[in-house]
Amino acid sequence: MSEIKRRDFLKILGLSGAGTGLVGCAQEPAKKLIPYLVQPEEIIPGIPNWYASVCRECPAGCGVHVKVREGRPIKVEGNPDHPVNAGRLCARGQASLQGLYNPDRIASPMRRVAETGEFAPISWEEAEAFLAERIQALRQAGRADRLHFLTDAAAGSSERLFAAWMEALGSPNRLIFESFDLEPLREANRLTFGTAEIPSYELDRADLIVSFGAGFLETWSSPVQYARQFSRSHSFGDGRKGRFIHVSPRRSLTGSNADQWVPIRPASAMLVALAMTRELVADGHAGARGAAIRPLVEPFTPERVAEAAGIEAETVSQLAREFAESPASLALPPGVELADRNATATHVAVNLLNYAAGNVGRTVRFGPNLRRGRPAGVERLQALVTAMNGGAAEIVLVHGVDPIHTLPSAFGLSEALENVGLLVSFASYMDETAARADLILPDHTPLESWGDHSPAVGVHGLQQPTINPVFDSKHTGDVLLSLAARMGGDMAERLAWPNFNSYLQESWQTIHQEFAPSQSFEQFWRAAVSRGGVWREVAAQPVTLSRAVGGVEFDVPTLDGDATTPYTLITYPSPNLYDGRSANRPWLQELPDPVTKIVWNSWIEIHPDAASQLGVQTGDVLTVTSPSGRLDVAAFVHEGVRADTVAIPLGQGHEHFGRWASGRGVNPLSLLPVAKDATTGSPARLATRVALSATGGRSRLVVVQGSDDDQGREIAEVVSLAAALEAEEHAHVAIEREPDALVESAQDADPKSPYRWGMAIDLSSCIGCSACVTACYAENNIPVVGEENCAQGREMAWLRIESYYEHVVEENGHGGGHGEGAVHDESKGSHVVHLPMMCQHCGNAPCEPVCPVYATYHNPEGLNVQVYNRCVGTRYCSNNCPYKVRRFEWFDFEFPYPLNLQLNPDVTVRQKGVMEKCTFCVQRIMSARSDANARGRDVADGEVVPACAQTCPAEAIVFGNLRDSNSRVSKLARSGRAYHVLGELNTRPAVTYLKEVARGHEEG
Amino acid sequence: MPSNRRRALSVGLTGLAGLALIALVFQLQRPHPALSAALVQGDQFSLDPDTLVGWGRGPVQPIFFSHRRHAGVYEMDCLYCHSNADKSAWAAMPPVELCLGCHRVVRAASSEIQKLRGYQERGEAIPWERVYWAYDFVQFNHGRHVRAEVECEECHGKVEEHDVIYKWAPLTMGWCLECHKKPQEDEAKLAAAARNAALFGERGRESHGLYPRSIDSDYGVLSGPIDCAACHY
Amino acid sequence: MATVSPPARTSFGRVSRDIIGALWEPDWRYRVMMLVLIAVLGWAGYAWVYQIKVGMGTAGITHPVMWGVYITNFVFWVGIAHSGTLISAILYLLRSGWRTTINRAAEAMTIFAVMTAGLFPLIHLGRVWYFYFLAPYPNQRLLWPNFRSPLIWDFFAISTYFTISLLFWYSGLIPDLATIRDRMKGLTGRMARFKERAYGLLSLGWQGSDSQWRNYRRAYLYMAAIATPLVLSVHSVVSWDFAMAITPGWHSTIFAPYFVAGAIFSGIAMVITLSVPFRWALGLEDYITEYHYDNMGKLLLLTSLIVGYAYVAEYFMAWYSGDPVEWESFAWRATGDYAGPFAIMMTCNVLIPLLCFSRKIRRNITAIFIISLFVNIGMWYERFVIIVSALAHEFEPAAWGLYKPTWVELSITAGSFAWFLFWFMLFAKTLPAISITEVKESMAEGVWSPGDKKEDS
């Protein structure tokens, strides 16, 4: 019997209430009532408090609101006021809670015992004294420069503190490390426009986006922000729809949202961009701007480039023409996974394209620039390795990064660490680097700490602790200050802050002056903390073409390997696991990869043609050999990569890191050489070719989606823009005629109820990022079942993203033929439709009448309710559900301490043997209704937002009352694109889907 | 006929045995008081078990606290101590600090108050024995009931007459529904329901007889919802 | 304790002695067999306890195939249960002479098969400890079951079927029990007294007077009359567990007659399978003869043809409807991951029984026994194919999945056979396995008498 109960938190209620471990069986709550000794003023048991903070799962710096119940954060949601994410959050952000409550966190400082080689816990006093003594010794010996400090690329006060500390210490060897950097982009901007900044790409202003591979909807730069903007540009609305062309060898999640995919040969993006620029200039679209760049691009004719890029010359011309003719175009550079040995030049080429089309200042704006730390280049890293090997690195401090896992093993860092005198890790988890450390001083997780982060010019996010530390960890800032104090002397003087919080407040004095000089600092600080930071509009700055661009050499980058290695290797950041830092979060491991739908594993993507040459199928193990290394990984055969290219996601292949990550999958970085961008020295990831051979072995690759072909069942519908416009026109007329009409499914509730809850999902907005899935896990206490059970089909997700490969369906006799004038198929099944599928809360629900005990029924407000305590588990409802959205508790799934502290107390933790499914977040409906009742009115539109809709970065999900003809959901449900999945079954779903719209290159 | 008599006898005996069994089960279900524990000494109040209302029917608490004394004799308002009872889903227990607000002075010497101070000084929470509880799958919102003007004693009994708190009501589903099923008396709510019915009824599926008068939520003809999802989700 | 009652004076007396004589003193083979059955039962019991403790996940059922071997077994055993009442009730009403020697065993089989089948809805429940939620009884929750659910129909149909079959069987036993009681009177010894008393109690004081006979025969006739629609209804209701769902491959109007025919088909096969070793072990070769197998063979053939027709009709409908979902489901059933079970089902249920067209094969006991074994296997697979292959490929292609049973399910399946056989073997040694009264009636009517193979029929 599970020992995890919804009300387990009674145990930690109060200051020292942890003494009662009494848990009865059969879903009885704790038997003791533990009051507070002194009740904190703002806390009322049973009512959540919300605290603003900053998400630190990637450098994007989204603002978050943390929902805290009785002192424990139970949900993270986007901060609606924050300029970066506007209330939205990605799956990794949602899963930050599992970082906080990770049972594999390092519980206390630890020191390696020389005799056994094992770690032993020590006290903070001991640990700090020991470290201070060692550093002091180094300092006194005048070898302070032999202390190296590796940190992440945070842009904030801790960054400044690290710098100040190192400076006070007298060591120049501070090294910023970040897996995915934007240095080539920065440098290209310096070369092209004379400003070494990362501009703001305004996707929402663009009508045509041509991306050369940046994963801007998944990991690149600021994905939540871009997803929102992209959806505004790309989704169908107001009679228009932006067009997106993905020009890249691999169709990533981002690429799967494209209207057209142009699979160019790897490392040829530069040539295509140049050729497009050339065509644009040649056709006179560049106007006066053309003159300056004409000589640069002249040699790159489409014919010449087409050959190198492996596409038709006509395609290049088409791209150029479209780009030129679009009222607002935007070209995006390749992403980090496509950074080759000439990445800067590629970025310059893209800059030229944007410049030639007049996008600079329009869709590419300098001024509100993104701020990122500037990570060290390859040479600096090599120097560190050399220093280590030469014994010149006596003490190495590592904070916030795991270089052993995120640096290609060809660097030899792992071996070099052997020669480090004292390796100190500040990791919160036992990552690969921490596992090698001599001393571990575990840092707080972001949700436990003070901090700040400035993701963009004019945006200062402020982080505050939302819980007392779960384990005996300590903020690294505090540790550094404490070390300084212990070392005394000028060190203590120069770093005289009592704790990091005071340091933080002091460094915010300047921001105070900038933003609100009239307020007292106290007032300003209080407001900033409660808002989650401060921000302001930043004006765009005009830029001009720099002379330096003339000196850029557009050499075709080289790839390692020869004729024996025919496949180019792409190692891309996993949308779920990023660079691997999220690998020990069970929600993210169990979240199907948005493209392949694989969980808990690594794979190599390979084109069917290549697969048939090798004679392999999905699941067959391949040996991948590059000049730098080899590994075995299971093949995933699909058409999302070119036949001459293979792709392996990053993020897996941990040896340590915790129960969910260790020994899982492979780390493809072992295949990469030490390669760098010629100009910036930033690591080049697109640098090698590989050979493949089948081992003959099979590996279990758990693909959770049964089939990606909807068999013409009109489950995921795509229409051409013209058809969508016409349908919208009809709908508009109908709405004009009968403005108050309700949709049919509004009837399916008690006549006396003012509500019939419903949902509308715009498939033309949905990007398939799966943030909703993780939000649903977090909100609804959905258990994680592990790879074994997923392989059997037992994942518990109430909400899943189904991705179907579709062709455009012409409606209303429009256009005549199949796909004519709509989409040019570059490959079969050209259009990917991401379809969020959850309980449809049908009016005529097939699941309901078959339940022998009324455990599921239709409630007066139109919800399809599942009563867990009534359910006996016949599972008939699931058999009769055409949408297959019901999940069954196969076991008493566990939430190992302290993961159980995350459980939402408003949602029952289900016992084994019961059926469950999406409830439309009924707890939120009930709470909104309760609040509205207390105010003596009905629930207003927008007051109930389920977790999925709340977090959706693309704003694709709208929830509300179908009985209110003015509600957003009602209006969407009457849209011309509205349809019900399997509507022919007369299930009368409450969920309305709006058809995906594909915009062909002749439309607009 | 003797065989008939014998048959009647055996049926009767079986019935009796069944009744006895049922009685036994009910007997076992009653709270078993730990009478031997903690007889309070040295207080000027009579703590003779024979005179204490509720003694033996509820658990022995770590501190002897009499609701009769506080809510009855001194007529303290329930919400003074259980201050969240109308705000939150949980009524919750008062913090120790609140007790000491009075008891730093009032009867500070009494043995029970000494215990209270002991908890406070040790920084320990008082592990009150829970009397009223609902299963994990019941989403009971205490505040909503108080706001709906359900009197405390409707569920907790006359605590102002009880020295020892015991589970006064059965807290079974049928018991909850007894109240929920009572006819709605709030005119405003009835009017709202009628309005909605006029608005949605014609377009609804009332003609199918799907939603009769007896199914309702807050907007209808019953005082409380009898919709399962009102409490179970 | 051997039979020491006085030797038979008449042919009637011989019948009594032959049939009662088969009851006494099991030999070592019987005991070993019982021990094996109990061991298998124990193992299956362990598997069930394990499943309850750990969760339904120990079985192979999964999303989207939420029903698997358990429901297959349920339908299989309910099907087996159909021949008994059919033979006793329908053939009784039709006055078929050949039913007399096999109806008792067939009815017993019915009861034990229902007892077995009835376990599976419990075994497959996610929370079996709340099984009583399914029963209609007044409770403090003020809740009643959902009478619209085919599962509640099942609950009613199966419990009614069990009750009526038991009563019908027991009514048929009453005169025979009295016969045994009276046979014991002539014997001495404590065991004989005990048996006299025990069978006396069970026979409820039957004495064979004409007024008793009149009421008895009337009651028996009525029970036969109501049992007939009941038989048809029960398997119809079972088929509605599937047909009432919208699942492609299940949602079909022909399910009720198709399932009823299938049930009778499998039931007859099971009667043959059991009676062959049973007549040999109890020395009742004279009572169950080629004549009976010939007739059962005909019935087997008839029902096989109906079942085969239903298979074809299903495919025709799926194709002719033009519903792509339906057609995909059926096409995949024959060609997809479950093509193996599908082939077994087709071969065993449609092709092999065609051999029964030959009178020679029908009257060859070994041959018909082997055919019946194939039919049993085929009918189990039929249910498996219907349940699993339909669920595996439903409306949402993204939610397609496969199912494979685990050791828990297989152990419990084996246990169900042990459970069934355990009761059957117990029955064979404690109650007259052939209706003494009805054999005598047949003889009196001159329809058939022991040893008659009716070669000329």
Added chain:
Amino acid sequence: MAARGVVTATFDDIHTVVGAVRSIRQEGCEDLTVFGPIMEHELEEAIGKPPSPVRRYALVGGLIGCISGFALTTWSSFYYPLVVGGKPLASTPAYVVIAFEMTILFAGISALIGMLIHNRMPTVKLHPEHKPDYTDDRFAVRVACEPKRAARVQEVLRSYGPREVRID
């Protein structure tokens, strides 16, 4: 009642019994009881007693079952009203199945109960005239008549070649 002569004859063959019974009844003796291991329609006709009242039990039981089936399902649907699958609360077509099963159940049980009541079963006391052979291979015709007619009855019975004739 005045003392009556009782003549009991035992036979091996049921067909003989039919003849014997017919003859006795022609003699005007209606008070006769037949024991035997089996019964036949012909014999029942010959004995000529009125049809068994068991059929009424079956009818009444069936009706009660049918009505209570519909009543239980419909009442309970309104007692705690829950809408499922967009179906009306009184989903009568679905309730037909329940009503049907309950009809059968009640009819069957009532028929059996009727039979038991009218057969005075269960009992441990057997009819004093019952002999163990009557459930094995012997048929007995027991005729009660005025003593003066006993001889005639005996004569008729003997004409059918009984195993044994007894008078008491």
